[in-house]
Amino acid sequence: MRRRRMTSLIALGAAGALAFTGCASGTGAAGGDLLENGDRSELTIAVFNGWDEGIAASELWKAILTERGYDVTLEYADPAPVYSGLSTDDYDVTLDTWLPITHQDYIDQFGDDLVDLGAWNEDAKLTIAVNEDAPIDSLEELAANADKFDDRLIGIEPGSGLNRVTTDDVIPTYGLDDLEYITSSTPAMLAELTAATEAGENVAVTLWRPHWAYDAFALKDLEDPEGTLGDAEGIHSFGGKSFEANFPTLSEWLTDFTMDSELLYSLENAMFNQAETDDYGPAVEKWISENREYVDSLTL
Structure with missing residues (x-):
């Protein structure tokens, strides 16, 4: 089931990249009754x-919004084109900005043309994770035990904030330059994690909390005594340049939106671990029916 989802995510990523090249046609804030x-x-x-x-x-x-008459499109893309697109109203909003570390560079670059709608979760954390039975517990031990991990650290997208922090802070601080640091995509990282787990091999990956992988695999976070990965962050919603003017009611709803990690984990598990299909709609609808009081509170 996880492999099916990884393949789907790769396809979605390609589709998102193509979609962005054409988004200037105004599928975002430019149209709609x-x-x-x-x-x-x-x-x-x-x-x-x-x-x-x-x-x-x-x-x-x-x-939620479809129930209320909105015509909602989800477009997948990497962070750089997302923030650029928000600043020109080609996208309306994104719900996954990590501050004050992971995506701060993009906010420094585009923030004058964006609106911060606030954090909906305050427990986000960048991590370097290994299999639970790995022979080390700290990043300080990784360099000396690199051979036990096939001399590799598996990363995610090159343009991600997690990659920047890993490259600029984690690797030089802990002397990990001799490891092969592989960056490709989150689905590729998860595929490596799946393969190593099934083979009973050690693996080291860049990861983050909250993420469903912590429920699907037996993992532990390596201690970071130098604090290179930063403290817990907030996950913010950011609107585009004209978002508040074009969506005054939704702006208020998203400003008030909060979701604790337990609720988020339950939604992720329903979508990514328990569902038998990559069509998330039925899993989300079922989750909504089981959490109706919470969901209804989001649009009061």
């Missing part, structure tokens, strides 16, 4: 490739 609450009906949510908490939150809001 007005709803009774004053919002435009057409909404484009930008979703980071491979970032499951953002996928989960975006699918949840798509379902």
Whole structure:
């Protein structure tokens, strides 16, 4: 089931990249009739490739808003084109900005043309994770035991904030330059993690909390005594340049939106671990039915 999902994510990433090249046609804030609450009906949510908490939150809001008459499109892309697209109103909103570390560079670059709608989860954390029975417990031990991990550290997308922190801070601080640091994509990292787990081999990957992999695999985070990966971060919603003007009601809903990690894990598990299909709609609808009081509170 996980392999099916990884393949799907790779396809979604390619589709998202193609979609971005054509988004100037105005699928975001430029179109749509007005709803009774004053919002435009057409909404484009930008979703980071491979970032499951953002996928989960975006699918949840798509379902909620569709019930209320919005025409919601999810477009997958990497962070750089997302923030650029938000700044020009080609995308309306994204729900997966990690601050104050992971995505701060993009906010420094594009923030004057964006609106921070606040953090909906305060427990986000960058990690370097290994299999639970690995022979080390700290990043300080990784260099001396690199051969036990096939002299490799498996990363995610080259343009991600996690990659920047790993390259600029983790690797030089802990002397990991002799390891082969492999960056490709989140689905590729998860494929490596799956293969190593099934083979009973040690593996070291760049990861983050909250993520469903911590439920699917027996993992532990390597201690980071030098604090290179930073403290817990907040996951923020960011609107595009005209978002508040085009979506005054939704702006208020997203500003008030909160979701603790336990709820988020349960949604991720329903979508990524328990579902028998890569069509997230039915899993999200079932989760909504089981958490109706919470969901209804999001649009009061």
